Amino acid sequence: MAYVEGYPGSKIKSLTLRHAAFLLLVFATVIGIILYFSEGWLEDVRTVAAILAVMAVFIIGGSIKANPMAWKSVFKRPEYEKLLRLDRIVADELATLDDDHFVIHDFRFELFHVEHLVISPRGIFVVHKIPQGGPLTERNGMLYAGDLCLEKNTSTLWRICHLIHIVFRKGYKEDCMPEPILVLPEAGPVELSEFKGISIVGLAGLRKRIARNGQKILGPDLVRSFAVFIKSKYV
Helix, strand or coil: CCCEEECCCHHHHHHHHHHHHHHHHHHHHHHHHHHHCCCCHHHHHHHHHHHHHHHHHHHHHHHHHHHHHHHHHHHHHHHHHHHHHHHHHHHHHHCCCCCCCCECCCECCEEEEEEEEECCCCCCEEEECCCCCCCEECCCCEEEECCCCCCHHHHHHHHHHHHHHHEEEHHHHCCCEEEEEEEEECCCCCCCEEECCCCEHHHHHHHHHCCCCCCCCCCHHHHHHHHHHHHHHHH
């Protein structure tokens, strides 16, 4: 069994409460400062409201980008429950990898949300799900699942891989580009197996794809060290 850190959805409640508390704290602090220095607070009501509105847009926007599932759990419950179920299907499959693999779930890496990260002697893999059913097709240089365009998913996945590559190369003086993988948790055989360097697999092919390259390119100490680094700094 793989070494596993975290589980999809395990931190949603605490994250939601922390973000809400931070938002309220910022609002209370701004209101307090303005009222303290104001000679006539009634005249400043519109100014205060405008400042708080602008701050709310930036704070909530950043929070949604960093932890999208936390906000979906409040405002889009059915969608949240579907995405969480799919994430857990993928997580349970990755847990069956052998003990050479370190699997880290559901964390923020810089400004991006990482669904699943696998670190192993065979390389580093960033695994995200395709939540939409329907046949996969390529149209005008973009990937579609049914009628849903996955351009945002594929570009985000590559950005995460490049950021991890930069951090790994800078910290460990090794050149290992992570491999992006999109998985269809509830699909059978997948006809389109690759899109612009991103591997596409069904759930049954996920472990096989990660273990496909039998050559070990990273030493066990390096694998363990990088896994501990990701856990200590980002999880």
